[in-house]
Amino acid sequence: MKIKGTREYLAPELIAGGSVSRMSDVFAFGVVILELISGQEPVKYRFDRVRKEYESVSVVETARQVLKAEGSADEEEAERRKRVRQWVDRRLRDSFPVEVVEKLMVVATRCVEEEATRRPNMTTVAGKISKLLLESKEWAERVKAPVDISVSLAPR
Incomplete structure (x- = not known):
């Protein structure tokens, strides 16, 4: 069976x-x-001026480095x-609770573990994300953050 899909989303x-x-x-x-959190593509390429070649930069790896x-x-x-x-998408400005985003990043990095057996199941993931949603709503109430959503069509 041949699997088709976008490589950046395919599990190892x-x-x-x-x-x-x-x-x-x-x-x-x-x-x-x-x-979604970073506003970055799963993989982007940048030119390394020292080695004079392109290198790939993965959103997964950069998230791991941020949490290290x-x-x-x-x-x-x-x-x-x-x-x-x-690291968070700059278009969000400071309209988010950093602690909640950090916890969401931890959940997401567990989802992208190299070893499939180390990844949580979706029931666990959904439960954790639901708790984080409640935490962010509590934060918004405390700081009275605007909850309007804006959409930008500007390139990343």
């Missing part, structure tokens, strides 16, 4: 010739969540929150 086991499963759908969902822990717990939390704020 599918690329290696494995069969479609619920866990491969979880992987694709994780990529979509990271794409280094240093003491207190320093790291503040630094990580800063990285999260910088």
Whole structure:
């Protein structure tokens, strides 16, 4: 059986010739969540002036780097929150609770684990996202953030 799809959304086991499963759908969902949060395409290419060649930059890898822990717990939390704020789609400005976005990034990066058995099932993912929605609504009530949605057709 030949599997067709956009490579950036395909789970590693599918690329290696494995069969479609619920866990491969979880992987694709994780990529979509990271794409929505960051406003970035799943993979983009940039020119490395030193090596004089193009290199691919994955939204999955950049999300993992943003969440990566280094240093003491207190320093790291503040630094990580800063990285999260910088990574999130700039069109959102500061109209979001950073802690909730960080937790959503954690859920999404678990969805894109290389090993299919380490990914959560969609019931678990849906439950976590529902809790995060409630947290963000509570945040919006506290700060009285505008909840209007704007759509930009500008290129990313």
